[in-house]
Amino acid sequence: MPRGFAEEVGDNLIKVTGIVLSASPIGEYDKRVVILTKERGKVHAFAKGARRQNSPLIAGIRPFCFGTFTLYEGRTSYTVKQLAISNYFEDVTSRVEYVYLGYYFLEFADYYSRENGDEFSTLVLLYQALRALTRESLDNRLVRLVYELRMMIMNGDFDGTCFQSLSDTGKYALDFVINTPVEKLFTFVLSKEVLEELMKAECENKARYINRTFKSEKVLGSINIIFS
Helix, strand or coil: CCCCCCCEEEEEEEEEEEEEEEEEEEEEEEEEEEEEEEECCEEEECCCCCCCCCCCCCCCCCCEEEEEEEEEEECCEEEEEEEEECCHHHHCCCCCHHHHHHHHHHHHHHHCCCCCCCHHHHHHHHHHHHHCCCCCCCCHHHHHHHHHHHHHHHHCCCCCHHHHCCHHHHHHHHHHHHEEEEEEEHCCCCCCHHHHHHHHHHHHHHHHHHCCCCCCHHHHEEEEEEEE
């Protein structure tokens, strides 16, 4: 997924690559969508008629849809004109043990991403984390830990003092999370003991920087699959 500028495809039309973070109804037939893109950062756009049964947009204007989006760039807003979805992340959305954690990943990316910012790294991290979520060889607690920790590190929300008491193996794992390219980040496993000590330190770090509870996090807590 190389970096790039939004491709101009016509008068005030641009093509971007990204993933839908959220979508909400507007009026009777329209939707308002938030897309994390590699070219324009976080984009808020309107999808007119996307709630009509015969709309060509209906299948791709929903969370987790990754692909290319052709947007009309108005003076104050974007409008989705066309889309081509290459990954619906159906392995995530079809199973309850994955989907709510997936929603949390989307919400966490939404929290950190900015409009017109360089969010390429955020997009790649989110994409790889969603792919890792359904990998049977990985503990979802580890996937969440790595995703949260790397996201906070990328955004400067990291206090090394929270991790001073880690074991040598824990410190090695932390160094791996900090320095490994995102494409290779979700490729290791940890013992239960090391995972739990890293989770404890990461939760302390998170509490120092993020003073909110995400909606999806509340759902995760209610169905007891946050760390299962």
